[in-house]
Amino acid sequence: xxxxxxxxxxxxxxxxxxxxxxxxxxxxxxxxxxxxxxxxxxxxxxxxxxxxxxxxxxxxxxxxxxxxxxxxxxxxxxxxxxxxxxxxxxxxxxxxxxxxxxxxxxxxxxxxxxxxxxxxxxxxxxxxxxxxxxxxxxxxxxxxxxxxxxxxxxxxxxxxxxxxxxxxxxxxxxxxxxxxxxxxxxxxxxxxxxxxxxxxxxxxxxxxxxxxxxxxxxxxxxxxxxxxxxxxxxxxxxxxxxxxxxxxxxxxxxxxxxxxxxxxxxxxxxxxxx
Numbered sequence: 726x727x728x729x730x731x732x733x734x735x736x737x738x739x740x741x742x743x744x745x746x747x748x749x750x751x752x753x754x755x756x757x758x759x760x761x762x763x764x765x766x767x768x769x770x771x772x773x774x775x776x777x778x779x780x781x782x783x784x785x786x787x788x789x790x791x792x793x794x795x796x797x798x799x800x801x802x803x804x805x806x807x808x809x810x811x812x813x814x815x816x817x818x819x820x821x822x823x824x825x826x827x828x829x830x831x832x833x834x835x836x837x838x839x840x841x842x843x844x845x846x847x848x849x850x851x852x853x854x855x856x857x858x859x860x861x862x863x864x865x866x867x868x869x870x871x872x873x874x875x876x877x878x879x880x881x882x883x884x885x886x887x888x889x890x891x892x893x894x895x896x897x898x899x900x901x902x903x904x905x906x907x908x909x910x911x912x913x914x915x916x917x918x919x920x921x922x923x924x925x926x927x928x929x930x931x932x933x934x935x936x937x938x939x940x941x942x943x944x945x946x947x948x949x950x951x952x953x954x955x956x957x958x959x960x961x962x963x964x965x966x967x968x969x970x971x972x973x974x975x976x977x978x979x980x981x982x983x984x985x986x987x988x989x990x991x992x993x994x995x996x997x998x999x
Contacts, residue, residue, distance in 0.1 A: 742823040742839060746816050753809030756780075760802060761953045764873070775865070776872060778802040778953065791862055799861060802952075803854035807944070810962040811850055811936065814969040818908040818932060819843050825918060837925035845929020846936070853937050857944065864948065874952035879996045882949045886989030889942040893982025901939035902978060904932070905969045911935070940965050946985070 764776045777783040779798045823839040864870050869878050876882045892898055904911050911932060912918060919925040943961055950957030964981055968974040 739820060739824065742820055743816070746812055746819060750809055750812050753805045753812070756805045757802075757809055757958065758955060761955045764953050774872065775870075778874075787865075787868070791865075796858060796862070800854060800858045803857045803861075804851050806952075806958065807850040807854050808847060810944075810958065810965065811940070812847075813962070814905070814966045815843075815846055815932075815936065817970060818905075818911070819846070821908050822912075822918070837919050837922050841922050841925040842929035842932075845926040845931075846933040847929075848926075849930050849933025849937050853941060853944070861948075861952070870948075873954065874948070875950065875954070876948050879992050883989040883992035885945055885949050886985045886992065889946055890982040890985030890987075890989065892942040893978050893985065898939060898978065899975065901935045902968060902975060904935040905939050906974055939968070943981075 759780050760778045763780045763782060764778060774784045775787050777785060777795050777798050778801075785792075785795070819839060819842065822842050861870070861874070864876070869876055869881060871877045876885070904914075912928075915928060915931060919928055943965065946961060947954075947958065950960075964977070968978045968981075971977065
């Protein structure tokens with residue numbers, strides 16, 4: 726049976742929106758890999774220095790305070806990394822919005838462009854990135870961060886792991902995860918689709934807010950494994966994706982919580998504290 730014109734358009738839109746998401750994710754990961762390769766410095770001894778995530782080999786003595794350009798580079802690093810990690814798990818929601826939006830337009834009830842919804846979602850993670858940048862600055866000023874942007878204190882690392890593990894079992898985690906797992910229910914609970922740009926942007930921002938609430942402690946684990954540890958970044962991104970798009974996502978979240986608590990306990994018991 727031949728597809729109707731509407732079905733043909735919808736299929737094309739899915740490919741366009743999906744391709745755009747894939748391109749954004751690929752660019753974000755390429756940037757992260759570029760930064761990680763630059764900060765590796767071939768195994769050089771970085772004692773007394775810190776690398777600035779600019780991709781061009783900039784180093785500063787650890788005794789020097791942050792400069793404006795360094796803050797900007799760190800903020801950009803976090804924002805791009807969050808986009809690369811979180812956009813895949815947001816793809817089902819964005820694709821659904823695009824599909825229904827196209828159907829509404831075909832029926833004479835156009836909604837605001839999907840890009841505004843996606844922009845609102847990413848704006849929420851940019852806000853988180855700003856908070857993470859301030860946190861990194863504070864930890865670095867306390868001399869608790871090494872050259873790979875990982876916590877230099879096993880005790881603090883253990884505390885972060887245990888806190889993240891406990892959070893995975895909290896009611897707040899469950900509420901936020903439920904909003905992320907059911908895109909259509911999220912829309913129905915918050916007034917449905919929007920025809921105006923502002924409303925669409927705010928809807929995406931709200932969805933992103935729930936996503937931040939779901940995953941912010943997991944993102945704090947980047948400081949445990951190293952903010953520029955690409956394998957660790959990939960593991961956390963995969964965990965977030967599995968939590969949100971699989972039917973057993975809640976149990977995956979809880980299993981990850983148990984693993985985090987166990988890892989924190991192991992750090993406390995078997996490694997020297999500092």
